[in-house]
Amino acid sequence: MASVDRELRDKIPTFEKAGTQAAEVGNWSSAASTLSILKGGRDATLIAITAIIVFGGAELLLRLLEVPTYIAPTPSQVVWALIADFPHIGPHIGYTLIELVTGFAIGASIGFVLAAVITQFPLVEKIVAPYILLLVTTPMLALVPLLILKFGFGFTPRIIAVALASGPMVMINAATGFRRTDLAKIALARSFGASTLQIFLKIRIPMAMPMVIVGLMIGSIFGLLTAVGAEMVGGSFGLGNRLTYYSSLIQMPQFFACILVLAIIGISIYVFFFWVGKKWASWES
Amino acid sequence: MSQNGQPKLAVANASKFYDTGTGKVHALDDFSMEVQEGELACLLGPSGCGKSTLLWAMAGLHGLSAGEIRLDGRPVTRPNPQIAMVFQEANLLPWRNLIKNIELPFEIRGQRPDQARIDALLAEVGLAGFESKMPRELSGGMQQRASIVRALSVDPSLLLMDEPFGALDAFTRDEMNLLIQQIWMETKKTVVFITHNIAEAVFLADRVFVMSARPGRLARIFEIDLPRPRGLEVLMAPHFIELVGEIKGSIDHKPQVQAA
Numbered sequence: 001m002a003s004v005d006r007e008l009r010d011k012i013p014t015f016e017k018a019g020t021q022a023a024e025v026g027n028w029s030s031a032a033s034t035l036s037i038l039k040g041g042r043d044a045t046l047i048a049i050t051a052i053i054v055f056g057g058a059e060l061l062l063r064l065l066e067v068p069t070y071i072a073p074t075p076s077q078v079v080w081a082l083i084a085d086f087p088h089i090g091p092h093i094g095y096t097l098i099e100l101v102t103g104f105a106i107g108a109s110i111g112f113v114l115a116a117v118i119t120q121f122p123l124v125e126k127i128v129a130p131y132i133l134l135l136v137t138t139p140m141l142a143l144v145p146l147l148i149l150k151f152g153f154g155f156t157p158r159i160i161a162v163a164l165a166s167g168p169m170v171m172i173n174a175a176t177g178f179r180r181t182d183l184a185k186i187a188l189a190r191s192f193g194a195s196t197l198q199i200f201l202k203i204r205i206p207m208a209m210p211m212v213i214v215g216l217m218i219g220s221i222f223g224l225l226t227a228v229g230a231e232m233v234g235g236s237f238g239l240g241n242r243l244t245y246y247s248s249l250i251q252m253p254q255f256f257a258c259i260l261v262l263a264i265i266g267i268s269i270y271v272f273f274f275w276v277g278k279k280w281a282s283w284e285s
Numbered sequence: 286m287s288q289n290g291q292p293k294l295a296v297a298n299a300s301k302f303y304d305t306g307t308g309k310v311h312a313l314d315d316f317s318m319e320v321q322e323g324e325l326a327c328l329l330g331p332s333g334c335g336k337s338t339l340l341w342a343m344a345g346l347h348g349l350s351a352g353e354i355r356l357d358g359r360p361v362t363r364p365n366p367q368i369a370m371v372f373q374e375a376n377l378l379p380w381r382n383l384i385k386n387i388e389l390p391f392e393i394r395g396q397r398p399d400q401a402r403i404d405a406l407l408a409e410v411g412l413a414g415f416e417s418k419m420p421r422e423l424s425g426g427m428q429q430r431a432s433i434v435r436a437l438s439v440d441p442s443l444l445l446m447d448e449p450f451g452a453l454d455a456f457t458r459d460e461m462n463l464l465i466q467q468i469w470m471e472t473k474k475t476v477v478f479i480t481h482n483i484a485e486a487v488f489l490a491d492r493v494f495v496m497s498a499r500p501g502r503l504a505r506i507f508e509i510d511l512p513r514p515r516g517l518e519v520l521m522a523p524h525f526i527e528l529v530g531e532i533k534g535s536i537d538h539k540p541q542v543q544a545a
Contacts, residue, residue: 184372184373184376185376185378187344187346187370187372188370188372188376188378188389189389189393190346190364191344191345191346191364191368191369191370192364192369192389192390192439193364193366193393193394194393198393202378202389202392202393206378206380207380209380283379283380283419283420284379
């Protein structure tokens with residue numbers, strides 16, 4: 001049987017690089033410019049000095065104006081609360097991370113596989129696209145009360161909410177990546193006898209990688225937002241739950257300590273995927 | 286001619302239509318040609334005359350609407366290990382370094398890379414020491430040299446080259462043409478080389494097959510009897526210029542009549 005590839009049959013040979021630029025949600029050069037600032041000693045000292053001025057200034061201002069702690073705690077009070085109350089806050093960090101990692105792993109895997117499969121069938125993609133868009137644009141947080149009714153106050157509703165929030169984000173970006181078809185590169189692999197599976201593994205996936213990583217980054221941040229939101233809606237554990245708990249007790253230093261932890265988690269996700277992108281997608285920038 | 290008198294590559298009455306959104310495009314019309322073992326044949330024609338269509342069909346990358354292509358007497362209907370292709374603009378995979386790009390065909394075939402052969406080829410084209418460089422770190426000429434090494438690394442008996450130097454500057458192009466001649470004289474592989482540059486075709490070819498504008502038909506065949514090895518000084522030789530002029534005339538003739 002003639003194993004002429006579906007992509008190549010009845011196509012005029014062309015070498016136009018269709019959609020090789022990532023004009024979509026994120027691109028590496030912008031992310032690179034944000035992080036590469038951290039390079040170089042002189043820049044680092046400047047950044048450190050600015051940080052000291054900002055946080056030191058806030059500390060000084062709050063103390064001089066004698067702003068009550070229940071309105072705005074000073075940075076030192078927040079850091080101190082985080083250290084002193086870490087035995088209370090620590091486990092909740094773990095709960096939130098469990099929800100985030102589990103939900104994201106489920107959502108991202110499904111999103112990635114769906115994107116890879118659906119983009120191979122343009123008609124299926126057209127049919128499915130509106131529903132994916134619906135999932136992307138509707139805040140999945142809105143489903144949490146319903147999920148709690150069905151699954152109770154444990155991890156399950158939160159993990160489902162995280163998966164529902166992150167999966168479509170991964171999918172929509174990964175699909176953009178998989179939709180790039182560089183006919184010449186597929187022909188190259190085919191000319192050496194590559195099977196459809198080999199073309200997928202050696203050409204299509206590497207080519208989609210930059211957009212997949214952008215999707216993973218955005219998806220995981222959305223997952224974090226949804227996890228915290230879901231914790232605020234119901235249940236008795238997790239950082240979101242602590243936020244409502246400490247604010248109800250007007251324990252503002254602890255409240256801000258939780259926000260500080262969430263900011264650190266968010267930035268860690270960003271730095272992690274930036275590093276992944278540099279390693280696996282740097283060929284594009 | 287090979288010993289049994291059979292051509293290395295035979296294209297017989299090849300026609301190809303493309304179905305596009307706006308209707309049928311007639312890319313290739315009843316095209317026939319024969320290439321002998323060890324011959325360097327150039328296919329010359331204006332842009333869009335079906336040269337690439339024909340070459341992709343020779344590589345078994347897509348089928349024909351009519352006619353057939355035979356390699357060593359056997360029909361080519363799918364990619365064949367005996368055939369390797371050099372693409373326009375090098376076509377290296379940007380996420381792989383140079384050596385990983387060259388090892389791609391071995392990876393696809395599940396074979397161990399022929400390290401000795403790859404090293405020798407890299408040295409010959411002047412890329413030894415650049416193995417770990419990424420494609421974007423290499424000049425256009427170096428990228429195309431790498432893609433030639435990739436094609437030759439699997440020791441094909443037929444090398445198809447699809448306007449490989451079209452995107453290079455004139456100086457690099459001359460250099461690459463000398464390199465192709467050198468490699469071809471050493472390996473005696475059968476080469477089909479596509480170009481729309483008349484001087485390039487005359488410089489390289491044993492025979493130049495001139496194609497008409499779309500739908501591609503074989504217009505004329507020119508035997509190039511310039512002695513080898515040909516140096517760059519041949520570009521100034523009266524006989525070379527005469528051949529280029531003759532070929533140019535055979536291509537330009539029709540549009541001029543239509544315009545008048």
